[in-house]
Amino acid sequence: MGWQLDENAQKLERGQIPSKYMMEQEFSRRLSVSEVRDEGGAAKTLSAAARRSFFRRKNKHKRSGSRDGKELQGLDTISTDSIPFLDESMSLAYQRVQRVDCTAPRPVLILGPLVDAVKDMLVKESPGKFCRCPLEVMKASQQAIERGVKDCLFIDYKRRSGHFDVTTVASIKEITEKNCHCLLDIAPHAIERLHSVHIYPIVLFIRYKSTKQIKEQKDPIFLRDKVTQKNSKEQFESAQKIEQEYSKYFTAVIQGGALFNICTQILAIVDQEQNKALWIPAGAL
Incomplete structure (x- = not known):
């Protein structure tokens, strides 16, 4: 060359x-x-x-x-391009579970807009089936309340003026022993605390399509006060945040609408879930 x-x-x-x-x-x-x-x-x-x-x-x-x-x-x-190459260090994770037959009524946690009105209707229309969990009024220090949570005596609490409204494990079990579903009044982050004491609630989330749909809801008994634009917006945004962060705990999602329709759906789902076998991680009991 x-x-x-x-x-x-x-x-x-x-x-x-x-x-x-x-x-x-x-x-x-x-x-x-x-x-x-x-x-x-x-x-x-x-x-x-x-x-x-x-x-x-x-x-x-x-x-x-x-x-x-x-x-x-x-x-x-x-x-050959469509066949994935697996890393030798990769392994599929399996979790051992065990079956639990729930003979006692499971507690029910309802999340989403207008939950107070829904719970009032459930108790009113089915008093032998549902009962709201009573909150114990405690005048104690913040440290004492947190110690009770750490010791698995308290599930959740709300600060009031001069005292705390506390949801205790004892109050939940007391209602369950009466063969009644306990309607919980706790924040969604407290669900894991329930699991730690072997209480597995039925978690239901009410999903409304828009702020307008919440504002349009009316009921002469359980929604006497008209839902304002501001309040409906706050509830809608709060529900979106709850769904985004805690949807993994949801047992079922209920489409929002008239209170009567929501309660009808809740009754059907609770009966269905109560009759199902519950599967939990092995060793959790």
Whole structure:
């Protein structure tokens, strides 16, 4: 190649070879050098492509009626790019669970807009089936209340002027022993505290489509005060946040609407869930 370039250079000086030809010669020379340098990587790629091509040709010689031929033909239609390569360090996680038959009524936690009105209606219309969990009034320090939570005596609490309204484990069990579903009044973050003391509530979330739908709800007994625009917006935004953060705990989602329709759905779901076997992580009991 070197002597050809020298000769061509002499001819170029005499005007016998155009400069474009010299550029093509030089480009061809550099390309051949780069192929030699990259043969460690590119050659492997070409070799892999050649092997795939070989197997495709080999499969075509198989008789279509033979079993092996059909299997190989089926494999040939699968793109190797679509087959994931699993890392050897990856392993599928499994969790052992155990079945629990709930003979006592499970507590019910209702989340979403207008929950107070819904719970009032459930207690009014089905007094032998539902009962609101009483809050114990405690005049104690913040440290004492938090100690009760840590010791699994309290599930949740709300600060009031001069005291705390506390949901205790004892009050929940007292209602359950009366063969009644305890309507909980706790924040969704307290669900895990219930699980830690082997109480597994039925968690229901009421989902309204818009602020307007909440504002339009009326009931002469359980919604005597008209829902304002501000209040409906606050409830809607709060519900969106709850759904985003705690949806993994939801047993079911109920479509918002008239209070009577919501309560009808709750009654059906609670009966259904109560009759189901409950599966919990093994060793949790």
